[in-house]
Amino acid sequence: MEDEIEKLLNTLTGANAVLLSYANGKIEELDASRQRLIKEIAALNAETISPQKIEFLSAHLENWNTIDFDDRRQVTDIILSQVQATSDYVSFEWKI
Known part of the structure; x- marks a missing residue:
């Protein structure tokens, strides 16, 4: 192509x-x-998605309010392919 x-x-x-x-x-x-x-x-x-990643995601999503920024970034890298934001809206393109 x-x-x-x-x-x-x-x-x-x-x-x-x-x-x-x-x-x-x-x-x-x-x-x-x-x-x-x-x-x-x-x-x-x-x-x-491997079982290990699913386990990682589950553990981190359950503790979202207590995990640090780097762990949150790792989670979003796994589940989001794109984030678009303007002053009017935010849209997410999900990998899963």
Whole structure:
């Protein structure tokens, strides 16, 4: 997929408006496919959490108010793939 995008970008030198429009559409299509695959891979990875990590998460989530910052960071690294925050909202993308 990356190779296809690179190939399209390399052919754009000297391209006319019609070709650029076609290339933009194809690149958007390929990028959407890539994003979908990335999410599918993340979902598959989330499904394979080891029993040790589950035990770690359970223990830390039960004691969330008493664990230190580094332990909280480790927990969030395991369960969150992305956090987006603005002055109006916060959104989370979960790994699990």
